[in-house]
Amino acid sequence: MNRCRVAVAQYALGHTIDTNLEQIADAVHNAVDEGAELVLLPELGHLPYFCIEEDAQYFSLAETIPGPASDHYAGLAREASIIVVATLFEKSHGDVYHNTAVVYDKDGSIAGTCRKMHIPNDPGYYEQFYFTEGTQGFHPIETSLGRIGVMICFDQWFPEAARSMTLNGAELLLYPSAIGFDPDDNDSEQIRQRNAWITIQKSHAIANGIPVMFSNRLGREMAKAETGMTTDFWGSSHIIGPFGEVLAKAPVDRPAVITADIDPEESGRVREIWPFLEMRRIGFYDQS
Amino acid sequence: MNRCRVAVAQYALGHTIDTNLEQIADAVHNAVDEGAELVLLPELGHLPYFCIEEDAQYFSLAETIPGPASDHYAGLAREASIIVVATLFEKSHGDVYHNTAVVYDKDGSIAGTCRKMHIPNDPGYYEQFYFTEGTQGFHPIETSLGRIGVMICFDQWFPEAARSMTLNGAELLLYPSAIGFDPDDNDSEQIRQRNAWITIQKSHAIANGIPVMFSNRLGREMAKAETGMTTDFWGSSHIIGPFGEVLAKAPVDRPAVITADIDPEESGRVREIWPFLEMRRIGFYDQS
Numbered sequence: 001m002n003r004c005r006v007a008v009a010q011y012a013l014g015h016t017i018d019t020n021l022e023q024i025a026d027a028v029h030n031a032v033d034e035g036a037e038l039v040l041l042p043e044l045g046h047l048p049y050f051c052i053e054e055d056a057q058y059f060s061l062a063e064t065i066p067g068p069a070s071d072h073y074a075g076l077a078r079e080a081s082i083i084v085v086a087t088l089f090e091k092s093h094g095d096v097y098h099n100t101a102v103v104y105d106k107d108g109s110i111a112g113t114c115r116k117m118h119i120p121n122d123p124g125y126y127e128q129f130y131f132t133e134g135t136q137g138f139h140p141i142e143t144s145l146g147r148i149g150v151m152i153c154f155d156q157w158f159p160e161a162a163r164s165m166t167l168n169g170a171e172l173l174l175y176p177s178a179i180g181f182d183p184d185d186n187d188s189e190q191i192r193q194r195n196a197w198i199t200i201q202k203s204h205a206i207a208n209g210i211p212v213m214f215s216n217r218l219g220r221e222m223a224k225a226e227t228g229m230t231t232d233f234w235g236s237s238h239i240i241g242p243f244g245e246v247l248a249k250a251p252v253d254r255p256a257v258i259t260a261d262i263d264p265e266e267s268g269r270v271r272e273i274w275p276f277l278e279m280r281r282i283g284f285y286d287q288s
Numbered sequence: 289m290n291r292c293r294v295a296v297a298q299y300a301l302g303h304t305i306d307t308n309l310e311q312i313a314d315a316v317h318n319a320v321d322e323g324a325e326l327v328l329l330p331e332l333g334h335l336p337y338f339c340i341e342e343d344a345q346y347f348s349l350a351e352t353i354p355g356p357a358s359d360h361y362a363g364l365a366r367e368a369s370i371i372v373v374a375t376l377f378e379k380s381h382g383d384v385y386h387n388t389a390v391v392y393d394k395d396g397s398i399a400g401t402c403r404k405m406h407i408p409n410d411p412g413y414y415e416q417f418y419f420t421e422g423t424q425g426f427h428p429i430e431t432s433l434g435r436i437g438v439m440i441c442f443d444q445w446f447p448e449a450a451r452s453m454t455l456n457g458a459e460l461l462l463y464p465s466a467i468g469f470d471p472d473d474n475d476s477e478q479i480r481q482r483n484a485w486i487t488i489q490k491s492h493a494i495a496n497g498i499p500v501m502f503s504n505r506l507g508r509e510m511a512k513a514e515t516g517m518t519t520d521f522w523g524s525s526h527i528i529g530p531f532g533e534v535l536a537k538a539p540v541d542r543p544a545v546i547t548a549d550i551d552p553e554e555s556g557r558v559r560e561i562w563p564f565l566e567m568r569r570i571g572f573y574d575q576s
Contacts, residue, residue: 117572120567135572137572137574138572138574158564158569160447160568160575163573163574164572167574167576193531196532199487199491200491200494200495203447203487203495206484206487206491207445207446207488243481244480245483279442280406282576285448285451285452285575286452287448288570288571
């Protein structure tokens with residue numbers, strides 16, 4: 001990986017997919033205007049967060065990869081000549097459904113895909129109703145910019161996932177996300193949850209000497225059904241340097257395209273001073 | 289583990305071991321006065337941080353366990369009726385040396401020991417000159433208060449160590465530490481390092497739904513030799529709740545005994561809401 005500028009976009013999404021796609025196009029063009037060579041979009045970034053409820057009608061949103069939505073992202077990447085990392089509701093062979101990140105290279109080609117490995121099933125995040133967990137493990141995707149390790153939202157809570165991706169050669173970790181407050185939680189609980197989310201992702205940078213970027217959805221989304229289920233997605237997208245320092249961050253309550261310069265030599269310097277990867281006691285860790 | 293109050297002590301140390309031991313006695317009694325049932329001391333907490341230089345004369349500081357220093361700690365624990373977690377420069381059979389944490393139960397008995405698993409060898413932290421790495425892995429120690437998982441300083445940078453200790457049944461993680469600034473580093477580098485250290489330990493709480501406490505030495509220590517090697521130990525001991533929230537913290541520049549109440553039921557609540565331990569994809573993590 002060479003020194004490069006990367007971007008993260010966050011924006012509010014609704015049930016009108018055409019409007020969502022317009023916002024995405026604007027965000028991608030903003031990223032290009034800022035000099036970025038890669039832009040990370042939020043999880044399921046052109047769809048409503050339908051996992052807020054269990055309703056089989058939403059399976060109609062799933063598409064094959066390639067397919068119409070995927071072709072749209074590919075065209076956007078090619079036209080703007082920027083790497084786009086998007087996640088799609090994937091319908092694979094045999095009606096198996098996945099939450100899948102797709103990396104479109106600057107020429108619009110698909111550099112690779114990875115399916116979400118850890119599928120949550122909390123109230124308002126009924127993802128196990130829709131998605132089968134990935135079986136590909138944690139392997140970076142080779143792009144024209146370098147090897148990037150993409151994991152999806154809930155995957156971020158597992159240090160062993162970030163570790164595996166780094167040991168397998170990733171030079172940059174990316175987490176498209178969809179996470180928010182339960183409006184019924186009080187302020188201190190909301191702050192505790194958001195801080196934990198930011199902290200765990202900083203920790204992946206520190207433990208592995210690697211830059212980390214994570215995107216998030218923004219604003220209120222509600223179930224169509226009368227469950228009253230409501231989530232206030234908390235934005236707060238970040239770009240983090242290889243020793244956990246904040247390079248750029250987005251606000252909790254407004255759309256944003258943030259950018260930062262990633263210097264792979266800085267990862268090397270950090271790993272020389274704090275050689276954690278080198279000093280692991282392989283064979284002593286209990287993993288089950 | 290029942291609900292209990294725990295304490296962390298930080299203090300400045302020098303080459304006068306009797307003075308160091310007086311400070312430790314004061315700190316332990318302060319912890320008892322605050323109602324604590326367990327007190328964590330800094331790494332090698334009655335010795336100068338001799339690893340600041342490579343000098344074979346320091347091997348004379350090593351002792352067997354049990355031995356005079358160990359008996360002293362045992363007496364302190366018994367007399368004050370508090371669990372004391374100390375680390376010693378251990379001379380084991382056959383002149384093998386370790387950096388070893390010893391857990392003294394309230395009756396002064398040794399509940400268990402664990403040797404440092406990851407041994408750093410940075411400038412000013414020449415620990416590989418003195419210590420052989422432990423081979424016991426990551427197993428909690430049963431005490432009258434509950435099962436506690438003790439790791440030592442540099443072990444804290446390895447998420448797989450905290451994960452292993454938790455999976456093996458620890459109810460509380462403890463890290464006695466000795467870490468400081470290089471006085472030649474500028475302010476922003478010093479802040480970056482200290483923040484990384486605090487963040488990685490918060491992340492173990494978050495990833496594992498477990499409280500974490502860590503102690504540190506305080507103040508300037510210098511090599512006896514004319515290498516000019518100097519470390520400003522940065523204090524900043526913490527007690528962290530099971531979702532990464534700060535329960536208590538000590539200042540960067542003053543002695544302190546901090547306390548907090550640990551509620552094991554809170555760990556259970558966190559793990560029900562954020563069931564990370566339960567949702568690991570065992571078999572998909574690459575560990576070498």
